[in-house]
Amino acid sequence: MKDKEGVKKKSARKVEKSGVKREKGIFLDTAIINANVITVDENMSRAEAVGILNGRIVAVGSNEEIESMVGSNTKVIDAKGKTVVPGFHDSHMHPLLVGHFARGVQLTDVKDIPEMLERIKEKVKETPKGEMILGFGWNQERMAEKRYPTRWEVDTVAPDHPVFLIHWNAHIYLINTVLMKQKGITRDTPDPPGGTIVKNEKGEPTGVLLENAIDLIAPGFLETGAGLFSYEQSKAALKYCADKAAEWGLTSIVDILAGDAQVKAYQELEAEGNLPVRVNFYLGFQYLDYLIKLGIKSGFGSSKVRLAGAKMIVDGSLSSHTAALREPYTDMPDSKGVMRLTPEEIRAFVENATKNGIRVDIHALGDGAIETVLKIFRETMNKYKVKDPRFKISHCIIHGPDLIEQFREMNVIANVQPVFVMKGQHWIPRLVGPQREKYAHPYRSMMEAGIHMCSGTDAPIETMNPIMNIYAAAVRKDAQGIPEGGWHPEQCVPVEHALKMVTIEGAYATGEEHVKGSIEVGKYADLVILTDDPLAVEPDKIKDIRVLLTMVGGEVVHSKME
Numbered sequence: 001m002k003d004k005e006g007v008k009k010k011s012a013r014k015v016e017k018s019g020v021k022r023e024k025g026i027f028l029d030t031a032i033i034n035a036n037v038i039t040v041d042e043n044m045s046r047a048e049a050v051g052i053l054n055g056r057i058v059a060v061g062s063n064e065e066i067e068s069m070v071g072s073n074t075k076v077i078d079a080k081g082k083t084v085v086p087g088f089h090d091s092h093m094h095p096l097l098v099g100h101f102a103r104g105v106q107l108t109d110v111k112d113i114p115e116m117l118e119r120i121k122e123k124v125k126e127t128p129k130g131e132m133i134l135g136f137g138w139n140q141e142r143m144a145e146k147r148y149p150t151r152w153e154v155d156t157v158a159p160d161h162p163v164f165l166i167h168w169n170a171h172i173y174l175i176n177t178v179l180m181k182q183k184g185i186t187r188d189t190p191d192p193p194g195g196t197i198v199k200n201e202k203g204e205p206t207g208v209l210l211e212n213a214i215d216l217i218a219p220g221f222l223e224t225g226a227g228l229f230s231y232e233q234s235k236a237a238l239k240y241c242a243d244k245a246a247e248w249g250l251t252s253i254v255d256i257l258a259g260d261a262q263v264k265a266y267q268e269l270e271a272e273g274n275l276p277v278r279v280n281f282y283l284g285f286q287y288l289d290y291l292i293k294l295g296i297k298s299g300f301g302s303s304k305v306r307l308a309g310a311k312m313i314v315d316g317s318l319s320s321h322t323a324a325l326r327e328p329y330t331d332m333p334d335s336k337g338v339m340r341l342t343p344e345e346i347r348a349f350v351e352n353a354t355k356n357g358i359r360v361d362i363h364a365l366g367d368g369a370i371e372t373v374l375k376i377f378r379e380t381m382n383k384y385k386v387k388d389p390r391f392k393i394s395h396c397i398i399h400g401p402d403l404i405e406q407f408r409e410m411n412v413i414a415n416v417q418p419v420f421v422m423k424g425q426h427w428i429p430r431l432v433g434p435q436r437e438k439y440a441h442p443y444r445s446m447m448e449a450g451i452h453m454c455s456g457t458d459a460p461i462e463t464m465n466p467i468m469n470i471y472a473a474a475v476r477k478d479a480q481g482i483p484e485g486g487w488h489p490e491q492c493v494p495v496e497h498a499l500k501m502v503t504i505e506g507a508y509a510t511g512e513e514h515v516k517g518s519i520e521v522g523k524y525a526d527l528v529i530l531t532d533d534p535l536a537v538e539p540d541k542i543k544d545i546r547v548l549l550t551m552v553g554g555e556v557v558h559s560k561m562e
């Protein structure tokens with residue numbers, strides 16, 4: 001007896017040492033072998049192979065261990081030594097706009113206004129007269145003229161089509177005269193609340209609209225595509241985005257600002273088997289009352305389409321000087337930016353959502369907006385004693401040590417966009433000056449404070465490649481490797497941490513860390529196979545890593561494996 005027990009003990013120890021964790025007596029649906037598996041579990045442990053059954057991970061261990069569970073019906077994927085990581089998460093994107101913009105005029109890289117007009121002219125040629133022309137990505141900061149283009153300039157190439165051109169930051173819009181007339185905007189039209197119709201010295205609208213003035217053209221467009229596109233077009237746009245996401249290795253995406261069109265379309269796509277990735281969505285704050293009335297809480301939905309919470313935008317963007325700062329802009333000393341809502345409005349939203357079990361994500365870029373929101377979070381926490389509200393702030397670009405401390409105290413999640421560092425480095429110094437610039441995108445400081453940070457690309461603001469979020473957080477350079485040494489390199493995070501931000505932290509941000517975000521037994525079989533190991537290559541080369549295979553719930557949704 002003693003001997004037998006001794007043997008048992010020994011074999012148990014052996015299993016423990018080898019690291020295999022499995023359920024007994026099963027044959028796998030899929031086995032991934034010969035892999036360099038970075039599990040992103042608590043110890044960042046490695047493995048050689050992964051076993052999958054019924055859409056879940058049931059074993060993680062050595063080739064030998066996983067092969068012992070291979071049956072005659074098991075599909076074996078030989079990773080040939082390539083790296084396997086948990087499926088990537090994008091914690092902040094706008095799938096509808098990704099889809100619509102993909103069919104519009106791309107203006108992200110135009111160097112000057114003539115080039116911009118040339119591209120619109122090309123689109124005009126292939127578009128039936130009178131049909132809407134949509135463009136996206138222009139940015140006066142990156143164009144030679146360094147000023148907003150005007151409607152009269154657009155009219156020279158598009159005299160007969162309505163034209164709607166959205167700025168790179170999606171807070172500024174340019175329309176031509178046809179669209180302006182269609183919408184009845186004249187020199188006498190007053191600015192709508194929270195928006196500006198830019199006028200020239202003669203009082204004529206120049207075609208540029210700021211912030212809420214978009215409501216004059218297409219109210220709710222950024223949420224639902226309303227006013228410009230049909231439901232079927234929007235559904236097709238969402239499918240386009242989901243397919244692209246799978247190609248980029250994303251297994252979970254967050255639609256950060258959804259409306260009724262998206263909710264319906266996502267459900268239909270799922271039912272039709274046309275949704276390759278998991279979608280969490282945040283509904284615009286105007287939907288909050290409906291949710292409460294129905295008793296719907298965060299987490300409602302399926303494993304594929306799920307309500308994560310509600311979203312509110314409280315300030316604007318840096319490049320348009322509308323992010324709300326505590327002190328004036330360095331290059332615009334009479335302005336501290338714009339709060340789009342009053343503290344009372346924000347408080348009512350946060351309190352109502354929180355006490356009804358709906359988690360919030362609040363768009364706040366500037367330290368002024370962040371400070372206001374944190375104060376409201378604290379009051380709400382004290383008032384309702386909610387255990388784990390997982391308050392979240394999107395962007396948090398201009399930060400501060402005192403604000404970081406508050407994030408830590410309240411466990412507020414920072415939903416950050418490391419890819420923004422790539423372009424932001426060029427204007428943040430001019431906008432906020434040397435002192436505040438040190439706390440722009442301060443990922444290292446937040447990491448050291450133990451703050452949960454998840455990464456998003458804000459696509460279509462940036463391309464949705466999650467690997468660029470790892471790269472940018474780790475090296476703080478743009479895609480061309482500029483600047484050498486990185487922009488404020490003291491705020492770089494280790495690659496390992498940047499990887500967590502696009503995997504397990506993404507899962508944590510939507511309250512799903514128990515079912516995804518790492519390669520561990522019991523979790524969804526959401527994973528990707530990469531060309532290289534991000535933890536082994538030179539950090540500068542991370543951006544060149546490509547996705548070979550994407551798996552969601554055990555299904556291969558994208559593959560370039562030979």
Ligand SMILES: [Zn+2]
Pocket residue numbers: 092093094256458
């Ligand atoms: Zn956004």
